[in-house]
Amino acid sequence: MNVEQLSAFRRELHRNPEPAFVEIGTAARIEQAIEGLPVSVLTGADAQHLAPVVNYPSASTLDEWTDRAVASGVPPKRAEYFRRNGTALVVDIAGNRPGPRWGLRVDIDALPMRESTDPTHFPVPNGFASTNGAMHACGHDANTTMGVGLLHRLSDHDFPGSLRVLFQPAEEGVRGAQTMLDAGVADDIDRMLAVHVAGDTPVGAVVGSFTGGMATRKLKVDFTGKASHAAGTPEAGRNALLAAAMAALAIMAIPRFGSVDTRLNVGTLVAGDGVNIVPSTATMTCEARATVDDTVDELVDRVRSIVEGSALAQGVSVSLALMGQSATVCPDDELVDLIIAAAKAQDAVDAVERTRSLAGSDDANLLIRHVQQRGGWGAYLMVGAASPGPHHSATFDVDERAIPLGIDILETLIRAAR
Numbered sequence: 001m002n003v004e005q006l007s008a009f010r011r012e013l014h015r016n017p018e019p020a021f022v023e024i025g026t027a028a029r030i031e032q033a034i035e036g037l038p039v040s041v042l043t044g045a046d047a048q049h050l051a052p053v054v055n056y057p058s059a060s061t062l063d064e065w066t067d068r069a070v071a072s073g074v075p076p077k078r079a080e081y082f083r084r085n086g087t088a089l090v091v092d093i094a095g096n097r098p099g100p101r102w103g104l105r106v107d108i109d110a111l112p113m114r115e116s117t118d119p120t121h122f123p124v125p126n127g128f129a130s131t132n133g134a135m136h137a138c139g140h141d142a143n144t145t146m147g148v149g150l151l152h153r154l155s156d157h158d159f160p161g162s163l164r165v166l167f168q169p170a171e172e173g174v175r176g177a178q179t180m181l182d183a184g185v186a187d188d189i190d191r192m193l194a195v196h197v198a199g200d201t202p203v204g205a206v207v208g209s210f211t212g213g214m215a216t217r218k219l220k221v222d223f224t225g226k227a228s229h230a231a232g233t234p235e236a237g238r239n240a241l242l243a244a245a246m247a248a249l250a251i252m253a254i255p256r257f258g259s260v261d262t263r264l265n266v267g268t269l270v271a272g273d274g275v276n277i278v279p280s281t282a283t284m285t286c287e288a289r290a291t292v293d294d295t296v297d298e299l300v301d302r303v304r305s306i307v308e309g310s311a312l313a314q315g316v317s318v319s320l321a322l323m324g325q326s327a328t329v330c331p332d333d334e335l336v337d338l339i340i341a342a343a344k345a346q347d348a349v350d351a352v353e354r355t356r357s358l359a360g361s362d363d364a365n366l367l368i369r370h371v372q373q374r375g376g377w378g379a380y381l382m383v384g385a386a387s388p389g390p391h392h393s394a395t396f397d398v399d400e401r402a403i404p405l406g407i408d409i410l411e412t413l414i415r416a417a418r
């Protein structure tokens with residue numbers, strides 16, 4: 001794929017963004033873009049396990065996005081396939097001599113937010129702004145294009161080892177990586193990479209790896225009580241709203257940790273049936289984060305005690321489910337050295353930062369940690385993409401020169417491996 005073809009593919013994805021787990025047209029477009037390459041492709045249950053996913057999109061939501069994908073030109077049969085079987089793709093390409101088994105995670109989902117319609121926002125005058133209410137406001141259109149472009153580059157097989165590209169759904173909300181881990185697709189990888197564009201970094205600047213960051217758990221808590229007349233028989237009711245409200249306050253009152261940075265947030269609380277009814281249901285979502293992996297589990301234990309205690313106090317029942325999760329990232333020095341050497345070999349790279357601490361959470365870290373726990377190496381490469389607006393804002397946009405540059409670095413890295 002030449003530079004124009006890479007931009008055209010990225011713009012096609014940008015025009016048709018799809019949020020977590022409904023990347024139906026995106027998956028079909030990836031499949032189309034690698035058609036004819038000497039690769040093998042895993043999809044469906046071979047690429048991800050969807051059964052444990054909490055709050056998976058409803059049938060009507062899936063139908064809606066399938067219709068949109070078809071209306072945007074995706075073959076109906078392929079749209080239907082990804083709608084039924086999930087949107088992850090795992091693509092393998094083999095080198096022609098022995099060497100490491102590389103893994104590369106690229107995320108494919110967009111955000112449920114509207115894109116700017118301002119005529120100075122580059123995609124608007126250039127005719128590829130989103131029209132469907134979602135937006136590629138984190139650059140996953142560019143990340144995905146790097147994955148596709150790299151497979152094209154390496155289709156001459158002239159490299160040691162092999163490469164597996166993991167096209168991962170649902171990075172936003174940190175829900176997708178675990179579904180792919182559950183399918184075992186990272187079990188045999190020796191060197192696990194993730195690549196992401198950095199909007200706040202100039203083109204030509206590269207970060208060898210993210211480091212640190214926060215482990216996170218996203219939780220959904222359902223309280224179930226009993227409705228009754230709020231005036232006639234209030235004592236017969238069991239108040240789910242009160243249990244949830246007590247829990248919300250107590251969760252925010254979990255103490256700080258002396259040696260670890262932590263965060264807690266109760267993000268949503270939806271409860272009750274009507275103004276004169278003792279509320280019988282309440283659903284709360286909350287998240288915990290910590291700079292140490294074990295601490296986030298301790299926070300979840302405390303949240304569990306609180307919701308169970310609040311439920312007991314109000315005589316309601318409660319269930320707690322894990323919606324999403326991620327870990328911290330600790331890149332391997334040897335691999336960061338190789339990435340930096342590959343970056344410095346590019347004429348277009350003029351600034352190399354060894355590592356940068358990750359401000360948020362990304363579930364590629366689960367894949368990296370999985371490979372590291374099995375004796376492999378991992379790192380998370382960032383490629384400067386000079387966006388006019390911050391990540392997750394309506395004016396986010398990628399300088400497309402970042403795409404071939406990211407591919408060049410990855411290609412150099414993999415071809416030079418021993």
Ligand SMILES: [Zn+2]
Binds near residue numbers: 172391392
């Ligand atoms: Zn994001």
Ligand SMILES: [Zn+2]
Binds near residue numbers: 107139171196
């Ligand atoms: Zn992102």
